[in-house]
Amino acid sequence: MTTPVIECNRLSVELGGVMVLDGVTLSVCKGDYLGLVGPNGGGKTTLLRVILGLEKSSGGSVSVFGALPGSFPERIGYVPQRLFFDREFPISVRELVLMGRLSKKKLFQHFNRIDREKADAALGVAGLERLADRRIGTLSGGELQRTLIARALAGEPELLLLDEPTASVDPQMKTTIYDLLDNQKKKLTIVLVSHDIGGIKDHVSGIATLNTTLYAPRDICL
Numbered sequence: 001m002t003t004p005v006i007e008c009n010r011l012s013v014e015l016g017g018v019m020v021l022d023g024v025t026l027s028v029c030k031g032d033y034l035g036l037v038g039p040n041g042g043g044k045t046t047l048l049r050v051i052l053g054l055e056k057s058s059g060g061s062v063s064v065f066g067a068l069p070g071s072f073p074e075r076i077g078y079v080p081q082r083l084f085f086d087r088e089f090p091i092s093v094r095e096l097v098l099m100g101r102l103s104k105k106k107l108f109q110h111f112n113r114i115d116r117e118k119a120d121a122a123l124g125v126a127g128l129e130r131l132a133d134r135r136i137g138t139l140s141g142g143e144l145q146r147t148l149i150a151r152a153l154a155g156e157p158e159l160l161l162l163d164e165p166t167a168s169v170d171p172q173m174k175t176t177i178y179d180l181l182d183n184q185k186k187k188l189t190i191v192l193v194s195h196d197i198g199g200i201k202d203h204v205s206g207i208a209t210l211n212t213t214l215y216a217p218r219d220i221c222l
């Protein structure tokens with residue numbers, strides 16, 4: 001039997017004295033495309049942050065690629081819910097996507113030709129060639145989301161974690177983003193946080209619910 005890519009067993013997380021996740025059991029295997037849904041404040045982002053090793057668990061266990069979270073950052077691509085940046089900051093779409101190669105570099109190592117080729121390939125996958133030289137502060141919400149996905153893909157991850165990439169984008173851009181992910185799902189394991197159950201149900205291989213009484217009380221278990 002192969003080791004699951006992500007395995008949580010009765011995972012609990014306490015933040016600021018509040019139990020945000022309590023007894024979460026979840027197994028994500030290689031090639032899965034998991035939709036993770038739940039109410040606002042249900043702990044979806046927190047779960048992604050635990051998987052990334054950015055937040056500590058307070059009970060239970062969690063392993064990623066069979067090791068402690070944070071052990072293999074170069075194998076994970078992350079598309080955050082928001083990107084906080086100065087809209088005047090003079091960085092282009094191509095340069096932001098190139099940042100996705102940082103996890104593959106050693107300290108102070110420069111980007112090389114291969115990094116630039118991988119970044120350009122990711123730009124192509126996300127349909128961003130036309131916008132490559134645009135400053136990121138001038139992008140629409142949907143264009144910025146696709147740039148963040150391209151940045152994550154530039155690092156050639158095995159596991160892609162996305163936190164509500166289709167929030168506040170129009171229906172056409174949602175379709176573009178779902179199609180983009182569909183084209184990647186044969187190569188990657190994907191966890192997609194979303195409120196759009198209707199939109200994701202035809203794309204994902206499974207849906208897990210978090211902290212909702214509508215689907216399953218306080219537990220997710222595939």
Ligand SMILES: Nc1ncnc2c1ncn2[C@@H]1O[C@H](COP(=O)(O)OP(=O)(O)OP(=O)(O)O)[C@@H](O)[C@H]1O
Binds near residue numbers: 016018038041043046
């Ligand atoms: N550092 C922190 N300290 C205290 N509480 C926190 C911290 N980070 C998050 N929380 C709380 O934990 C709960 C879960 O937050 P989280 O962002 O994981 O939810 P979410 O399901 O992603 O929500 P949304 O759908 O609104 O994005 C929220 O009540 C939030 O206020």
